[in-house]
Amino acid sequence: MRRRDRACRRAAVFAGARLCLTPAIRNAIVFSAFLLAGLPSAGAADTPKGNISRGRRAFFATCTNCHASTDSNRATGPSLHGILGRNAGTRAGYKYSEAMKDSGLVWTEALLDKYLAKPGAVFPGTPMTTGIFHAPMRDDIIAYLKTFGAKE
Numbered sequence: 059m060r061r062r063d064r065a066c067r068r069a070a071v072f073a074g075a076r077l078c079l080t081p082a083i084r085n086a087i088v089f090s091a092f093l094l095a096g097l098p099s100a101g102a103a104d105t106p107k108g109n110i111s112r113g114r115r116a117f118f119a120t121c122t123n124c125h126a127s128t129d130s131n132r133a134t135g136p137s138l139h140g141i142l143g144r145n146a147g148t149r150a151g152y153k154y155s156e157a158m159k160d161s162g163l164v165w166t167e168a169l170l171d172k173y174l175a176k177p178g179a180v181f182p183g184t185p186m187t188t189g190i191f192h193a194p195m196r197d198d199i200i201a202y203l204k205t206f207g208a209k210e
């Protein structure tokens with residue numbers, strides 16, 4: 059028996075535990091418990107389609123490098139404030155690609171879903187290349203985008 063195992067077993071006897079967990083497994087358990095603890099509050103924010111809390115997390119992980127939720131544009135991308143119901147490519151102070159600027163399209167949930175899945179398929183030549191493959195994640199992100207002062 060290796061030294062660490064022995065020490066671990068002794069600790070397990072002290073704690074009255076049956077299993078002797080390696081530090082990696084223990085961390086995984088603590089981490090899962092941490093994730094689960096967040097679920098009840100996430101559930102409270104459910105909308106018919108998409109979950110705002112999950113969308114917020116996904117937005118901060120994948121969009122905030124280029125987009126702000128507040129009223130200011132980033133150097134890399136236009137602000138998404140009030141995006142639902144807005145004409146595509148019309149945010150003042152941002153230089154859009156020709157494809158988006160002249161499209162005349164209005165941002166609806168359906169258009170956002172298509173665009174987020176594959177930006178270049180909706181506006182060929184758009185510099186935004188990040189696509190979200192996972193449909194439920196797009197629903198979550200759109201649910202969160204709707205909280206940015208949407209017109210609807």
Ligand code: HEC
Nearest residue numbers: 120121124134135136146147149154155158184185186188
């Ligand atoms: C690498 C930078 C980058 C990332 C990451 C990115 N975008 Fe974009 N996004 C852009 C750029 C640049 C544009 C302007 C596109 C154009 O001019 O054709 C844009 C445009 C948009 C528009 C249209 C805005 C308008 O005013 O009409 C939406 C909506 C959008 N992005 C949503 C998102 C969401 C949601 C995410 C995260 C899932 C995301 N983007 C991630 C760079 C990015």
